Amino acid sequence: MLNRLYLCSENHDQYADLLSQARLPGLTLTTRLEEANLVLADPPVFANQLEHAHQLVWLQSTFAGCDALLANPKRDYQLTNVRGIFGPLMSEYVFGQLLSFTRHLHEYQAQQTERRWSPISYRSLQGMHMVILGTGSIGAHVAMTAKHFGMTVTGVSRSGAPITPFDDVVSNTDLHHALSSADVIVSTLPSTPQTKHLLNADSLSHCHHALLFNVGRGPVLEEQGLLSAIEKQNIRHAFLDVFATEPLGNDHPFWSHPAISVTPHISAISVPEQVVMLFKENYLRWINGEPLQYVVNVESGY
Incomplete structure (x- = not known):
C-alpha cells in the first residue's frame, strides 16, 4: 500500500x-x-x-x-x-533559571561592570521542596534532576498514583496542600479543560514566597491571579515560557514586571x-x- x-x-x-x-x-x-x-x-x-x-x-x-x-x-x-525528548531540555531551562536566580548571577554580572566585590548570601537547592504539576515524561525528568540536587519532589497528577522518581504524588484535589510547602513550583501540564487556570488567585494564595515556573502550556496559569499572588508575596518570582496568547502582546504587563521573567516559548524546541x-x-x-x-x-x- x-x-x-x-x-x-x-x-x-x-x-x-x-x-x-x-x-x-x-x-x-x-x-x-x-x-x-x-x-x-x-x-x-x-x-x-x-x-x-x-x-x-x-x-x-x-x-x-x-x-x-x-x-x-x-x-x-x-x-x-x-515524547521522551523534551524532558532534558525542560530540565536545562528550569535549573538554568533556578540556579541563576538563587545564586544571584545577574547581580554579580552587574557588580562586575562596577568593579564591585560584594558577596551575597544564598540558599542551596539541597533540602528545598519542589512541586511539579504533571508526572509524565517531562515532569519525571525534571524531578530526577531535582533529586540530583538533593531536593524533595512532590508530583501532582489527576490520579495521584505514585511514580518514580517522585518522593510522593498527590491528586489535584490536594493541590493547595502541596503548594503550601513548596519552595519551587513547576507546571509541565498540557492545556485541557481540566487544567485551565488550575494555577489561579485562589490556589496560588496557599504559596509562601515560592518560585514559579510555567513550561507546559499558558492557559494553565491565570495571569491576573499570578499578578495578585506576586503582590501578596505568595509568589516571589515567576519564570514564564508559555502564555495564553503567543506572542505576548507589546502592552502586556509581564514584560516590565520586576518579579516576572519572560522567554519566548523556547524551553524545549x-x-x-x-x-x-x-x-x-x-x-x-x-x-x-x-x-x-x-x-x-x-x-x-x-
Whole structure:
C-alpha cells in the first residue's frame, strides 16, 4: 500500500530532506492535503487545515502539546505526539533559571561592570521542596534532576498514583496542600479543560514566597491571579515560557514586571532529526500493523 504523507511545519524543507534520507518503504510525500492519509505537522500551523484532511488516518504531531488540534471537533483519525525528548531540555531551562536566580548571577554580572566585590548570601537547592504539576515524561525528568540536587519532589497528577522518581504524588484535589510547602513550583501540564487556570488567585494564595515556573502550556496559569499572588508575596518570582496568547502582546504587563521573567516559548524546541526518528519508528509499526507509540487520548488531551 502506498502511504501519502503531507508535511505542514515551519521546518518543512528540513523534514522533507530527513524523510527522503530515511527511505521509508511505501511512503511518498504529497503537496495535496486532500489525498494524504498521513500528516506530519506542527499543531498550531496545521490546525486550520485539519478539516480539509478528508483521507487522514494518522497525524504525527511534531510537538508534545496538541491542544491546537484538539480544539477542532474532527476526531476520525489517530493522533500521536512527541515524547521522551523534551524532558532534558525542560530540565536545562528550569535549573538554568533556578540556579541563576538563587545564586544571584545577574547581580554579580552587574557588580562586575562596577568593579564591585560584594558577596551575597544564598540558599542551596539541597533540602528545598519542589512541586511539579504533571508526572509524565517531562515532569519525571525534571524531578530526577531535582533529586540530583538533593531536593524533595512532590508530583501532582489527576490520579495521584505514585511514580518514580517522585518522593510522593498527590491528586489535584490536594493541590493547595502541596503548594503550601513548596519552595519551587513547576507546571509541565498540557492545556485541557481540566487544567485551565488550575494555577489561579485562589490556589496560588496557599504559596509562601515560592518560585514559579510555567513550561507546559499558558492557559494553565491565570495571569491576573499570578499578578495578585506576586503582590501578596505568595509568589516571589515567576519564570514564564508559555502564555495564553503567543506572542505576548507589546502592552502586556509581564514584560516590565520586576518579579516576572519572560522567554519566548523556547524551553524545549522540537528538533526535526529527533522527531523524524520517532516518526520512523512509528511508521514501521504502522505498516507492520503494530500499535503506535505516544498516542494522544483526545478526551483527556494528552
